[in-house]
Structures are given as structure tokens and as C-alpha cells.
Amino acid sequence: MNSLGRTLEREDWLTIVSRMVPADLRLYYPDGDQGAFWRRVRESGEHREEVREIRAEAERLRQEKNPELTFSLFTIYANRGTRLEYERVYFERRRRLNTFVLLALLDPDDQDAEHELLDMIWSVCGEYTWCLPAHLGEDGHDRAIDLFAAETGFTLGEIALLLQGRLPKLLQTRIEAEVNRRLFWPFLRSAPYEWETATHNWAAVCAGSVGAAALLLLRDPEALSAILQRVQASLECYLQGFGADGACPEGPGYWNYGFGYFVYFADLLARRTLGEADLFALDKVRRIAEFQQKCYLGGDRVANFSDALPHCRVQIGLSYELARRYKSVQLPPPGLRADYRDDHCSRWAPAFRNLIWKNGTAGGEQDRDWPAASYDLPDAQWLVSRHRSTAGSFGFAAKGGHNGEPHNHNDLGHFILIAAGDTFAADLGSGEYTADYFGTGRYRYDCNGSQGHSVPIINGRYQAEGERHAAAVLEAATGETRDALRLDLTGAYDEAGLERFIRSFVWNKTELPVLELTDEFRFVSPPETLAERVVTPLPPAMLGNGEVLLAAGGGGKRALRIVYDGQRLEPDVQPHTFRNHFGQDETWYSLDFIVKQPGLIERVRLRFEFV
CATH class of the missing domain: 1.50.10.100 (Chondroitin AC/alginate lyase)
Incomplete structure (x- = not known):
């Protein structure tokens, strides 16, 4: 070498x-x-x-x-x-x-x-x-x-x-x-x-x-x-x-x-x-x-x-x-x-x-923040986007990959949303390292198991670990006004009744950007339960009429409105705590959109609008 x-x-x-x-x-x-x-x-x-x-x-x-x-x-x-x-x-x-x-x-x-x-x-x-x-x-x-x-x-x-x-x-x-x-x-x-x-x-x-x-x-x-x-x-x-x-x-x-x-x-x-x-x-x-x-x-x-x-x-x-x-x-x-x-x-x-190694002359003038850019990383199966407009700075990331990666989390199809320095849809990151954290109990920790990620729960089942539980990228595209990622996530779950699961993200980079998430399921027989989970550090406010609001608080702060079909979905919020990498307890919220009467074929749409 x-x-x-x-x-x-x-x-x-x-x-x-x-x-x-x-x-x-x-x-x-x-x-x-x-x-x-x-x-x-x-x-x-x-x-x-x-x-x-x-x-x-x-x-x-x-x-x-x-x-x-x-x-x-x-x-x-x-x-x-x-x-x-x-x-x-x-x-x-x-x-x-x-x-x-x-x-x-x-x-x-x-x-x-x-x-x-x-x-x-x-x-x-x-x-x-x-x-x-x-x-x-x-x-x-x-x-x-x-x-x-x-x-x-x-x-x-x-x-x-x-x-x-x-x-x-x-x-x-x-x-x-x-x-x-x-x-x-x-x-x-x-x-x-x-x-x-x-x-x-x-x-x-x-x-x-x-x-x-x-x-x-x-x-x-x-x-x-x-x-x-x-x-x-x-x-x-x-x-x-x-x-x-x-x-x-x-x-x-x-x-x-x-x-x-x-x-x-x-x-x-x-x-x-x-x-x-x-x-x-x-x-x-x-x-x-x-x-x-x-x-x-x-x-x-x-x-x-x-x-x-x-x-x-x-x-x-x-x-x-x-x-x-x-x-x-x-x-x-x-x-x-x-x-x-x-x-x-x-x-x-x-x-x-x-x-x-620091050299004050290297690179000339530097901005106060990273420039707007979108990246498709095909081997990792990541899509990462920084968007800037007159309304401020926004970020979106989503991933495929497999559930046997280094320091693995069971997180296929998971996503992150930020605005103006605040996180609305979060990844919990690393927990406190212990013997059990790297042992048989690893995926009981919320930060590692899919229960602590913004992915569906199918018949009460979370995603399964191991490299064979993998995503397949069907589409990945970046553009000036729109980024898109479409994943086949059927292999993420050990669920015999699941025949096919496709997750699609469309990130519309308007002045106040909008993320459209669409999940398409096909089952062998109707599941008893099906829930779409969103992980957030912010306490969700139920507005009714098919809307949930995540507000960062403080004057001038951004908020995120999540729009859903109130006829077919029932929102549910639960607080949780996990022990972070430094041994401190952090609170997070699971915002579940529960399908009221799941059938053989289901299409669930969630719209995330910055306001």
C-alpha cells in the first residue's frame, strides 16, 4: 500500500x-x-x-x-x-x-x-x-x-x-x-x-x-x-x-x-x-x-x-x-x-x-455554516441534504443499509429532520457503553433497537438484527428543488405475514421545506396491528383535524406540522428515557400513528411541514 x-x-x-x-x-x-x-x-x-x-x-x-x-x-x-x-x-x-x-x-x-x-x-x-x-x-x-x-x-x-x-x-x-x-x-x-x-x-x-x-x-x-x-x-x-x-x-x-x-x-x-x-x-x-x-x-x-x-x-x-x-x-x-x-x-x-496543523491561510474565506448541498451515498445507502433559504437552514437525512453494520442499530428506513439548529425527528445516537450494551441485550436499548427509531412496528414486531436484514435502494435522486429516496424494506422484519414493504421519501426544498413520507405494505393476511413511529425529543401537541405539532419553543423558533389521515390513523404519544453515552438520562417521545383497521394492502402517508 x-x-x-x-x-x-x-x-x-x-x-x-x-x-x-x-x-x-x-x-x-x-x-x-x-x-x-x-x-x-x-x-x-x-x-x-x-x-x-x-x-x-x-x-x-x-x-x-x-x-x-x-x-x-x-x-x-x-x-x-x-x-x-x-x-x-x-x-x-x-x-x-x-x-x-x-x-x-x-x-x-x-x-x-x-x-x-x-x-x-x-x-x-x-x-x-x-x-x-x-x-x-x-x-x-x-x-x-x-x-x-x-x-x-x-x-x-x-x-x-x-x-x-x-x-x-x-x-x-x-x-x-x-x-x-x-x-x-x-x-x-x-x-x-x-x-x-x-x-x-x-x-x-x-x-x-x-x-x-x-x-x-x-x-x-x-x-x-x-x-x-x-x-x-x-x-x-x-x-x-x-x-x-x-x-x-x-x-x-x-x-x-x-x-x-x-x-x-x-x-x-x-x-x-x-x-x-x-x-x-x-x-x-x-x-x-x-x-x-x-x-x-x-x-x-x-x-x-x-x-x-x-x-x-x-x-x-x-x-x-x-x-x-x-x-x-x-x-x-x-x-x-x-x-x-x-x-x-x-x-x-x-x-x-x-x-x-491549523493554518489560518488555508482555504481563504469561510462561511459561517456549511453550504447547501445534497449527497447520495450509494454504498452506505444514505441520503443527506442541507437546505438553506430566506427562511433559514434545514436538514434531512435518511438511510437504508443493513442491520449488521459496525456499531449497528436496527434502523433501516430511519430519518432525521432539523431546522435552525433544533431537531424534530431524531436519532438518539449512542447510549452508555456497558457489558450488556455490547452483549445479548443490545437491542433492548432504545437507542439501538428499532423501537427507538422512526420506522414502523408491524404486528408488534421491531426490526431484526443481522446483515441479512437489509434494505434495497429502488431510487435515490438529488436535485436543486427535490431529493428522493425509495427503499425496499421487506427484509428488515422477521414477519411471516409481510409480503412487501416499500418506503419513499420526497424532500421538497421550498422556502419552508416539506418532507413527504409514503409507506406501502402488502400482507399475506391482514396484520393485527400496524403503527408508524416518529422519534422526537419534543413533546408533540395534538391539534386534531389530522395534525400534530412539534414546536421547538422560544420566540422565532421553527415548528414542524405533521399532517396525517385522521380517518384511518390514530396518533399516540408516549414519553421514554434512555441513558446517553455519558451516563445521563434523556427524554424522548414516540409519536405513533396507528392504523385503525389494517388490511392486506396499506398505504400510509405522512407530511412533515416546517412552519
Whole structure:
């Protein structure tokens, strides 16, 4: 996998490694002058907000003690199946490490910051494992390499290089010893890890981090070549998880994560090989790079299908780097930049690159919001539309796909509607990660099962999980005034009486846009029950006369009127709660339009009008 697009053998890698330039500060700064770069960061206005955020976080952390990863915390997952207790402390420790390293780079004379970072490096090196308890499995901590162990090795390797000459020799030596013990030795001496053949973010994050750490720390050409050969194979698997449309089925959050670590490794590899091994030359990588601009519905609202959060701010460094490499990549609106403190996992690699890759001259003038656009992503079977008019900004997204996708939700035919920053028809996104969430109980969670999505309930049945439960696209079209998606969803349900189910969306992009949804059913025998569900965070108001109103509240806010056939449909509203990704309860409402007397053939129409 190089600029020629072919897979490299060990001998090829040995040849490339023999020609590599040294791993030094020129990997990060054009002239290798680290001091001059950080003076510009301190003194120019370009990074004013980022610097303010780092200093504010450092001030907070100075008032806090470094929290311990105790035995009691470590064993909570095994005893209860919950993860947040341990992970909050683990990520707070990474926050301390990152913040005081950045502060030491910003203010090289700050002795307090240097003292804090030296203690944090020592503390992280002394952790029982760099893995999360939920990821250890049965391998034992000596062999285990998960996302966060790999990230930690990459982080420490990069810090060791950036602070070379400032770190005491004992710490420099310990970093190398720990990364060797926890990453390189088990990776080289073990059979392939399960994630090496994954077609989702694990392959990119784990392999990319191990490869990046090796590029920064390893001096043995044989060992480095062996690692790069396996990393290459793993990243090829990762790329296989994308179709030709470049869409990330796991959603924009996991695009930021997985593809981000692909890019961080690819950049270091291209720099050390002077472009001889250039993963950016692959056309598929370019198409994946374009996904970010295609998944936003407006502002920070995204098409958050799968385990994705509804609001997603951009890693500005990654965005600038991709826009620098590819003319087809749009820079995001400046206001969507993620705050330094936004990443609850406190990852070093994106935080550092948000500073070194940000370039105020890239791309010229930028709008305050994404431009109007519609995208048909045929491999993912997504339709995403941003519409802007004198009445404001609006967004619509719908999906087909299959119910065996990475971080799968049973959501074939599901859709999202937003206006002026408010969500009217919602995707709940990701719930709190627990043992059961990824176990046999996964689809009992509303955010994962089809009961928490805007899809029909047929004879009391929800959609079934598994890749064979798939949608077929009958029509997908985008245009200046109208977008359309027509899906055959018969295969989404294990319902013997269902002979055919076709769902059609027509998105009319008028000044106040209108979504027309039509469901056509054919049954072997009339079903006992049939209900059309709409999922919303807003309490529906029953207006009677075949109308329901969803109002965002506040002066000047938009509302959504849902028009239905009151003679044939009976609306029903129920409140629900689900536990979100951060362990907080959120309320949502199921708005069901129940067919009063379902027959062998049913056609149900709902009209969604912004008012």
C-alpha cells in the first residue's frame, strides 16, 4: 500500500526503512524549529482561543490531585458491567498528561508545568495496564493491546521526541522500555490480534498507533519493517470497511476517531519515507476524507446514524490537513472547531495536531455554516441534504443499509429532520457503553433497537438484527428543488405475514421545506396491528383535524406540522428515557400513528411541514 497502490512485502519495507530520514522535529515543524513555532502560537492571534483553553484547563488541574486507578475502580466492570467509573479517572489522567505537555511547550520556563508533566509520564508508565478493563478479554494484560493502550504508546513516543533533551534520561529510557514491553514485543511475538482484520475504527486506531509509535521510537530496521508490514495489512482491512462513496457507517464521531488515526500514521510514514510510502495517494482515501463535509445537516448537527452523537464538532487540525492534501475537501465553518476540553477521552494526537496543523491561510474565506448541498451515498445507502433559504437552514437525512453494520442499530428506513439548529425527528445516537450494551441485550436499548427509531412496528414486531436484514435502494435522486429516496424494506422484519414493504421519501426544498413520507405494505393476511413511529425529543401537541405539532419553543423558533389521515390513523404519544453515552438520562417521545383497521394492502402517508 504505497503511492503505487500495491501491497509491500517485508523486503520492500526493509528497503524503504533503510532510506528513511531520521525521526526528529522536522516531522512536525517545516524547519525543525520547535521553539519558534510555539513562540508564534503564544504571540499570534491565530491560536488565541486554543491557548486560552489549554491554560484554563491547566489552572483547573493544578487545583486537583492526580487521581489513582485503584483496584476498586478496575474491578467495577467485572462486577457490575459498567465502564464510566474507571474510564472517567483514566481519561482525567490523560488530560493531565496532555495539558502539562502542551503547557511546557507553550511556556518552556514554567517549572511547575514541567514538574507536573514529569510526574504524569512516570505515573502513566506505572499503570497496571494501558487497556480499559472492558477490552481486556481473556488475553491477560501482558499481551493485550486495545485502542487506548495503542494510543498511549503513540502518545508517549511522540512526547519523548518532542521533549528530547528536556526529559531526564531515566524517563526517556522508561518510556522506551514501557512502549516496547506493552506494544512492540507482544505485537511482534503474538499471533495476529482480532482487530488487525477489523473493517472499522479498531484497525485504524490500534494499527495506526502501533505503527506511529514504531516510526518514532524503533531503531531496529528488522523490527520496524515487521511492524510496518502488519500495520499496512491492518489498514488495508480498515479501508475495506468503506464503500466507493467514502461514507463511514459508524458515523462522523468514529470517522474523526478511526480515520483520524489513519491520517496521523500516514502523515508520519509519508514524512519519514519522503513520500515513498504515501497512503494519501490512494483515491479511496481521498473519498473518505470528503465524508466530513457530507454528513453535516447544519451547524454542528450531523446525520448521527449508529453510535454517533447528534452534535459533532470538528478536529480543526485534521480538517486543515485534509484540505491541504485534497482540493475536493471543504474546510468546515470556523465556529465548529472543537474546544480543547471537548474530547472526553482526552486524546493527545488530535489535540497536538489541532495546533500544529491549523493554518489560518488555508482555504481563504469561510462561511459561517456549511453550504447547501445534497449527497447520495450509494454504498452506505444514505441520503443527506442541507437546505438553506430566506427562511433559514434545514436538514434531512435518511438511510437504508443493513442491520449488521459496525456499531449497528436496527434502523433501516430511519430519518432525521432539523431546522435552525433544533431537531424534530431524531436519532438518539449512542447510549452508555456497558457489558450488556455490547452483549445479548443490545437491542433492548432504545437507542439501538428499532423501537427507538422512526420506522414502523408491524404486528408488534421491531426490526431484526443481522446483515441479512437489509434494505434495497429502488431510487435515490438529488436535485436543486427535490431529493428522493425509495427503499425496499421487506427484509428488515422477521414477519411471516409481510409480503412487501416499500418506503419513499420526497424532500421538497421550498422556502419552508416539506418532507413527504409514503409507506406501502402488502400482507399475506391482514396484520393485527400496524403503527408508524416518529422519534422526537419534543413533546408533540395534538391539534386534531389530522395534525400534530412539534414546536421547538422560544420566540422565532421553527415548528414542524405533521399532517396525517385522521380517518384511518390514530396518533399516540408516549414519553421514554434512555441513558446517553455519558451516563445521563434523556427524554424522548414516540409519536405513533396507528392504523385503525389494517388490511392486506396499506398505504400510509405522512407530511412533515416546517412552519
